[in-house]
Amino acid sequence: MSQAATSANAHSPVKTSSLSLLIAAAGVVYGDIGTSPLYTLKEVFAGHYGVQANHDGVLGILSLVFWSLIWVVTIKYVLFVLRADNQGEGGIMALTALARRAAAPYPRLSRVLVLLGLFGAALFYGDSMITPAISVLSAVEGLQLAFDGIDHWVVPLAVVVLVALFLIQKHGTARIGIIFGPVMVLWFSVLGALGVYGIVQRPEVLLAMNPAWAVNFFIVHPGMGVAILGAVVLALTGAEALYADMGHFGRKPIARAWILLVLPGLVLNYFGQGALILGNPEAVRNPFYLLAPDWALLPMIALATLATIIASQAVISGAFSLTRQAIQLGYVPRMFIQHTSSQEQGQIYIGTVNWALMVGVVLLVIGFESSGALAAAYGVAVTGTMLITTLLSSAVVLLLWKAPRWLAVPLLLGFLLVDSLYFAANAPKIFQGGAFPVIAGTALFILMTTWKRGRKIIVERLDESALPLPLFISSIAAQPPHRVRGTAVFLTARADAVPHALLHNLLHNQVLHERVVLLTVVSQDRPRVPAAQRFEVQGFGEGFYRVNLNFGFIEEPDVPAALQLCHLEELDFSPMVTTYFLSRETVIPTKRIGMARWREALFAFLLKNANSNLKYFNLPLNRVIELGTQVEM
Template sequence: MSNAQIPLQAPFSSARLHVITLGALGVVFGDIGTSPLYALKESFSPEHGIPFSSNAVMGIISMLFWAIMIVVTLKYIYLVMRADNNGEGGVLALMALALRTAKSGSPWAKWLMMLGVFGACMFYGDVVITPAISVLSAVEGLGIATPKLANFIIPLTVAIIIMLFLIQRHGTSIVGKLFGPVMLVWFVSLGLLGAYNIAKAPEILAAVNPYYAIQFVIEHAQLAFVVLGSVVLVLTGVEALYADMGHFGVRPIRFAWLYTVMPSLMLCYFGQGANLIINPAAVSNPFYLMVPDALLLPMVILSTFATVIASQAVISGAFSLTSQAILLGFVPRMRILHTSEDERGQIYVPVINWMLMVLVVAVVLAFKKSDNLAAAYGVAVTATMLITTMLLAVVMRTLWKWHPLVVAVIIGAIFLIDFGFFAANLMKIPDGGWFTILLGVITFFLLITWYSGRMLLRERSQDEGIPLEPFIDGLLAHPPHRVDGTAVFLTGNVATVPVAMLHNLKHNRILHKRVFFLKISIWDIPFVDDNKRLTLKELGGEVYLLRAAFGFKEAPDVNTVMNLTNAQFGHEFDLMDTSFFLARDTIVPSNLPGMWLWREKLFAWMYANGAKPSDFFHIPINRVVELGTKVEI
């Protein structure tokens, strides 16, 4: 059984639980696990104008502590992770859950859809910023360990990032085995460093008391609001806890967080605070300046490995999210390569990989310092957190049927916290926050344009289409010449005759002895059981209507459909005697009712440059017959 198929509440043995927990350390917690490199440093940024004092240290450490406890532990670990779509998590899975009780096509359904899609788009902003800020903040330790190497920080960062993207095509199956152990060493190191520094100033432990956070907010009301925008950096990667739920299950993720990750992070943050009380000059880089000199260079190397792993996790997440978005109809078809024969969740999307590489390198060269990137980071994280809360409210009320008062109290409290973080980060827009907003808005616009264009295309085909069953009845009453073999016509609408068949009859004047109209659908669940995947209806004269369903985390594959049809219905397929007919539409923008003309031109360009259906559905290229047609929208 692959990781992606592990049920949420699987009765793990103790040994199995520890093995899966180790895997979760390497995949799920890389992003949030590397936040100590820059979170506290940014909270004390000189630009905030916070007067440095022991009370300020206590207040900010208290804010960090309670942000982690409330948002990560209470909201995500114990509440959000209850919302699973057949074991899968993430903002698109949560959107699919929220849409289940909404009437299709209603304004409410469209609003929920747009909310979920925008959350996914903001995740792409996170994917661009994470490798840049993580690797850059790790390599910046060189400037402290060996000041003479300060000029090599940016070139080395760019080299590491390019190398990271170059190895993506080989998959993570081999290096993935190293992720867990390296991250375990990383978290243990964080905890030991933190404990070492806490021993020097144990009074920092009093910051567990929320009084210090409240006092700091009261005494520095305006500054505290600004600091909130930096405190949120301790929450980076929190969406990964939910998004990767299907790979490992709830229990291993909770186990890893409660017994390894959270204690290590808390010790590290408190240790940084203790060191600041003793040595205020360490505020320039609280993480590296709490490390003993003898361990500084090894820690720079370890942190670089950890940040590469954190970057790998979000890049893999971008590939998975793109695959889901393609199958849900929000992104044009792209070439998707499966990099592992055992793990179906391990995929590689070349177009996304190279686009991300260019963007990440450009971000490093443009922002130059992790301090500058921190300003751009928080907006994407807090926007996604806020959207998750809103979609969760819908699921709690409509799907779980919780009492409205309970939903209002819980969601109201969480929303207030999330909105506070989001509002604080809006102040960062002039300093770099504009970048993730711009990236998210552009991506959102492209996704919605593609979705709207597909809906227009479907409407045109329905309006102009010929009803299928009456047409087949008439065709069989007066059949053309029938030839040996099997014809499979891929169709997006089972109610009308595929354009490819009309062209074939018009130009070739033949009908194969066995004909299948194949409709491949994507359901709003991650995976579909094989025994529920196919339905077959005979229309007479060895003409069949075949429907195949796939989940939004599966790869639609015609070969799978053919094999299952043989196993379940006894229809054997000889590929050398089977032809697959596809319609290759050419989109013609027009002044017909629909989108603005320039958006229609954009959709037409996206449609023309998408992957061919034959490649996407893994149809043998030498068995494909493509027939072109023009469609006005």
């Protein structure tokens, strides 16, 4: 679920050893999927799926879990999707930008792929609420085995843990982030050790590595076979994180951590739980904790709680990262982004996102009350995102890479078939409580598309009354106004028209600066732009210049710092001689053709509450003049 999960403690691959990167990747990338043994088999054998805790039932389920991990995670994500990087960056927004570039010759296909990517990103936010809720609840529920009569304390304790986690976000996670990797290495080691302990008791569970048991389960239970995938998918939670965190760790450390540590730990633990159930069918009530010896129960609860906090932290950080990318690509209103570290660019905090997630998570915990109830509602969003990732990757492989179709098509069809089966198995959950992430995702999808469309309409409306730049400059040459010293920088989205702020300034103040710069900040589809390609300048005469500043979608658009890269003698961007002019639009909904009235009202609300360009572009407070413009939609 932690798409685009940004490590709060990740380090540059250049500065960090391979072992350190592997340990860090284990702590951040695999926190989500690493805690899935807490509830997966417990949910599978809960009773409402009708799976019997007998020899064939246990081996069939273990085979499904094992081969799902091999096909979906190992083959699809580790060996295939991780290669679809956008200049080293991963995550669904990076993949969407890559797919849009691949489908550029086909405008309709490009629009469809972008909409798919946006919907997948929107579904992530719904998932990012369920992940902390189900993980922490499942860990705290272990106390029910250790203490009698504590059932009514599970929900309050889970709420306290989760609220504390959200409260510390604004302080950054650099200090506690140091322990993420070692704790998760210990976690996976303990998972494997407990699994071996169980397997030794009933070694016949190893027969489940034969895919025939999974096939036989489908043959014997044709109806249940597909439905049970709705529970088996819990073992795959967090698979998207492998791709999302690639920019922080690189493909090799993530792949090595999976092959050498995570996959063995998970498989051994699932098989150990299966062995326990074979020996004692009543252990299905909580096979994870019952697999541990009695003396280790409380330490396991403490370790599991810490592991689920780490998993939740990765998801929350991922929400911050995804939001920043969406802002840069123009799909989300600008928000105040606080950097919590002076060394690591990925350590950011977005208050609006943090508090919205906290409210959603707390409501889920209070509303569902148990990890079992949440598990019954979980899976729609994550399988939808997995399916969308396959579709976007297909466009990249076939259109951008131009891979041999005889090789690519069968592989992609295999991914598509499995993802479709998982999605179909989870679709009925929409009517069983699973509507929450879908509703949240749909609402965010509407918000993102409304914002993007609204911004486009504003540009179109302003263009209707725009004055062509060559005509304006020729009029200035014919009738020169009074020129004052300094450099005036006017931010504008148009390269060939006069900004409204410039016209208003000339109309009201009847002066022009000796140097007038029309500045456009361009967000590229690539994650980073080299410093040498940051600055583009064009002179028009009469002291007028056109400047483009190029930024990647994960970079912070610091305009004053970028302007310092200009080495033209005739342009001076010294702080004390440079004034920035901004135009702030006020939207007036009308009956003109554009968007539905309710979407116009929504856009007007978003525009009014969006973070100003002043803060977003890091402009100096005492060097900015903001001029208002009314726009009819």
